[in-house]
Amino acid sequence: MWDKPTLLNWIASLLFALSVVVMLYAALFAVVHLPIFPLREVKVDGELSHVNREQVKLIVAKHLKGNFFTLDLVKARNAFEKLPWARNVSLRRRWPDTLEVVIEEHQALARWGTIALVNTHGELFHAASGSDLPVFYGPGDGVIEVASQYGEFSKILKTANLEIANLALTPRRAWEITTSDGMVVELGRIEMQPRLEKFVSVYSRTIASLNMKVTYADLRYPNGFAVRKPVLVKAEVQAKAIEDKSTDTTTIKPNVSKPSTSKPSNLKPGKTKPTDIIKQQT
Template identity: 50%
Template sequence: MWDKPQLLLWLANLLTALAVLLLFYSLLFLAVHSPLFPVKSIKVDGNLEHITRQQLQYVVKNELKGTFFTLNLDKTRQAFEKLPWVRKVEVRRRWPDRLEVNIEEHRAIARWGTVGLLNQYGERFDAASNDVLPVLEGPEGTEKEVVDGYLALNAALQPLGKKATHLWLSERRAWRIQLDKQLIVEVGRDNARERVQRFVAAYPHSLARLQQPFEYVDLRYPNGFAVRLPDFRPASGPASAPAARPPVKPVVPRASV
């Protein structure tokens, strides 16, 4: 080997190249981890209504570790996403020393029973809210289906000027809604939105003309709907046993439902 100058020259060049690469890597490592490149500013964007400045400062102080180059963006994003009301976070570096954080908050449109809140995408999240919100209930895992149904049925009710304050979806996928915390409307399983739309169209010619209050409407009829009148009393006649509960009076409106 020692009597082969070409081989020795090649080996010397290889060792020199390795030494240069090692030196370059060392300098790069020191530069990346050097305190000369700290994150000097953090810009937070987003329409924030529930997340406080104190919460953001806590994350910055306790969760963000590293320099401009070594800061783990995924861990930073996850740290912000731990905050209540945070739905999604995007984190970007901006040379030479700035971090940009864009936060999207949940927008609560309803409560999921007593265990959480729901946003417009049917996603359940845990947060505290004093807002007056409708209550939605359904089988576990049907949050999106229930939110979609709520939005559709609420849109169908809009011409009446009434809103669903409570909505249920049963295990059999039958819908029931409560309007303005007073009237229970039994919608049923099939063609729920169409049934509500026909009910809304018929309402001015039927229920709106009743001279007494009503508390329950059943839309599960092919050619009409039934109404429960708590103050209804049948015409006098032969004595009979009293009814166990207020009767249900069938109604066939001018516009068939």
């Protein structure tokens, strides 16, 4: 090999080039790690209602290590994404000494039972909220489905001034709504929206104008629906009449039966007694 000057020259040139590259890398590494490029400002943008200044300051102090060049953006983004209300986080360096952070917060739509919150994208997240939110129930893979149907059902019920307090999807994919005034509405597994639209139309024109509170509505009939008569109306009227007729100081206790606090049993089409329901034919 030593008698081949061309090969020796080629090896020497390669070693020289490698040495230059190593020297340049070492010089660059030393320069970027000098304390002459400090990160002086962290700018946080986004429509923030729950992420506060104290949380940001804590993340900056604990997780933003290094200068403008050496800061690990992946680790920094992961730190911000651990905030309970942070859904998406993006980071960007801005020369010469600024880090820009854009945070997209979760928009709470409902509660998922007692374990989590549901955002407007049908995603679960764990955070504390004091807002009065509807409650969803369903199988673990049904979060997006329940959130989507909530929007459709809410639009229909809004025309009758009704709001959803609870929305449940059973493992058999049957739907049940509980309104804010305590009415339970059974929708079944098929044609939920047409059934609900039919009920709301009749409810607005007839039932809503009656001086009574409907506690249960079964919409699973093929050509109509059934509602359960309120149990407490007669007792309440009797108590009020006795109170109005009382003219002395003697205490009169009306013979009013104590209302049951148990959840009404589900009605089954074709097996419900005529005295328990009012059937609306279409």
